[in-house]
Amino acid sequence: MSALSVFAPAKINLALHVTGQREDGYHLLDSLVAFSPIGDRLTLRAAGDFSMAVSGPEARGVPADHSNLVLKAATLFAEHTGMTGSVAFHLEKNLPAASGIGGGSSDAAAAVRGLLQMGFGDAPAVQARVLGMIGGALTRLGADIPMCLSPVAQRVRGVGEDLTPIQLPPLPCLLVNPRVEVATPAVFKALRQKDNSPLPAPPTFATLQECIDWLAQQRNDLQAPAIATAPVIATVLETLAALPGCRLARMSGSGATCFALFATPAEARAAETALRAARPEWWCAEGTLGDQRAASAPRPAFNVV
Ligand SMILES: C[C@](O)(CO)[C@H](O)COP(=O)(O)OP(=O)(O)OC[C@H]1O[C@@H](n2ccc(N)nc2=O)[C@H](O)[C@@H]1O
Numbered sequence: 213m214s215a216l217s218v219f220a221p222a223k224i225n226l227a228l229h230v231t232g233q234r235e236d237g238y239h240l241l242d243s244l245v246a247f248s249p250i251g252d253r254l255t256l257r258a259a260g261d262f263s264m265a266v267s268g269p270e271a272r273g274v275p276a277d278h279s280n281l282v283l284k285a286a287t288l289f290a291e292h293t294g295m296t297g298s299v300a301f302h303l304e305k306n307l308p309a310a311s312g313i314g315g316g317s318s319d320a321a322a323a324v325r326g327l328l329q330m331g332f333g334d335a336p337a338v339q340a341r342v343l344g345m346i347g348g349a350l351t352r353l354g355a356d357i358p359m360c361l362s363p364v365a366q367r368v369r370g371v372g373e374d375l376t377p378i379q380l381p382p383l384p385c386l387l388v389n390p391r392v393e394v395a396t397p398a399v400f401k402a403l404r405q406k407d408n409s410p411l412p413a414p415p416t417f418a419t420l421q422e423c424i425d426w427l428a429q430q431r432n433d434l435q436a437p438a439i440a441t442a443p444v445i446a447t448v449l450e451t452l453a454a455l456p457g458c459r460l461a462r463m464s465g466s467g468a469t470c471f472a473l474f475a476t477p478a479e480a481r482a483a484e485t486a487l488r489a490a491r492p493e494w495w496c497a498e499g500t501l502g503d504q505r506a507a508s509a510p511r512p513a514f515n516v517v
């Protein structure tokens with residue numbers, strides 16, 4: 213295969229409990245994540261050297277050099293697999309950067325998926341080595357990368373490497389970013405209490421409303437420190453909660469993107485239209501959260517969970 217296009221969906225932390233801190237400073241998490249049909253698109257083309265180009269509505273400020281997480285992940289992949297050959301990457305950036313929905317991590321995971329898909333990892337031994345990278349090099353590169361390798365709903369523990377798939381109903385969702393970049397380390401630093409309670413075991417949800425009711429009892433422990441860093445997040449949450457049909461409004465990751473859940477896609481779409489009119493300066497995108505594996509690559513070559 214000489215060229216391939218891979219979807220890099222937005223990752224949403226439906227709940228994010230911080231349960232401790234390791235000696236190296238990294239925080240222990242217990243999070244429920246799901247993936248959106250909104251995302252970036254990464255194209256890979258066989259080439260003489262590794263290279264990177266970035267375009268799209270959210271490309272501004274995203275590095276197109278070796279500091280891009282796509283090239284960093286590809287370099288790690290090559291080091292660990294001994295892959296011969298190189299790839300020219302083109303990234304269409306649709307997700308705002310530094311926004312708590314895993315943009316860079318999802319792009320990096322798409323690079324790994326794409327390299328495997330292009331045949332650089334056909335041998336089972338290579339896939340085993342890539343799986344070995346999850347607990348180590350890939351998590352150090354970006355704690356959100358392992359969960360983005362297989363974009364399905366998961367419970368995520370450890371610092372981001374301990375993954376358990378979970379069944380969730382499709383969740384009609386509106387994502388909103390107030391166009392404020394939030395630095396993840398600053399938010400973790402501002403978190404006062406590190407040893408919060410873990411998630412209770414997620415039950416099997418019979419209905420969407422049961423799922424939303426359960427999520428409403430959980431938390432994002434980074435929400436308060438993120439609001440202290442960027443007070444506009446509180447305004448976003450109030451605005452979302454007041455939208456007709458909103459069943460739950462919460463922040464994702466370390467912010468500033470927040471999400472609202474609705475009973476139907478039509479209600480989520482109507483909310484997006486209303487919000488675009490009221491807040492044209494905010495980024496917003498409606499889409500039902502669900503299994504994004506089929507959209508992520510032509511065939512599900514590599515299922516981590
Ligand atoms: C907040 C989350 O988005 C939840 O999914 C992630 O934990 C953050 O994932 P990420 O953006 O990929 O974060 P990284 O780029 O790996 O880490 C940025 C910084 O966040 C802090 N960090 C990150 C993950 C973690 N479990 N504990 C941390 O304390 C560390 O200071 C780290 O240097």
Ligand SMILES: Nc1ncnc2c1ncn2[C@@H]1O[C@H](COP(=O)(O)OP(=O)(O)OP(=O)(O)O)[C@@H](O)[C@H]1O
Nearest residue numbers: 280281309310311312313314315316317319356465
């Ligand atoms: N492919 C990429 N897309 C976006 N940012 C990138 C990328 N590669 C490197 N970066 C750098 O990483 C920084 C963090 O961006 P990213 O979109 O990964 O945000 P994030 O909020 O840390 O995501 P999350 O916390 O949800 O994982 C950006 O400021 C940018 O300079």
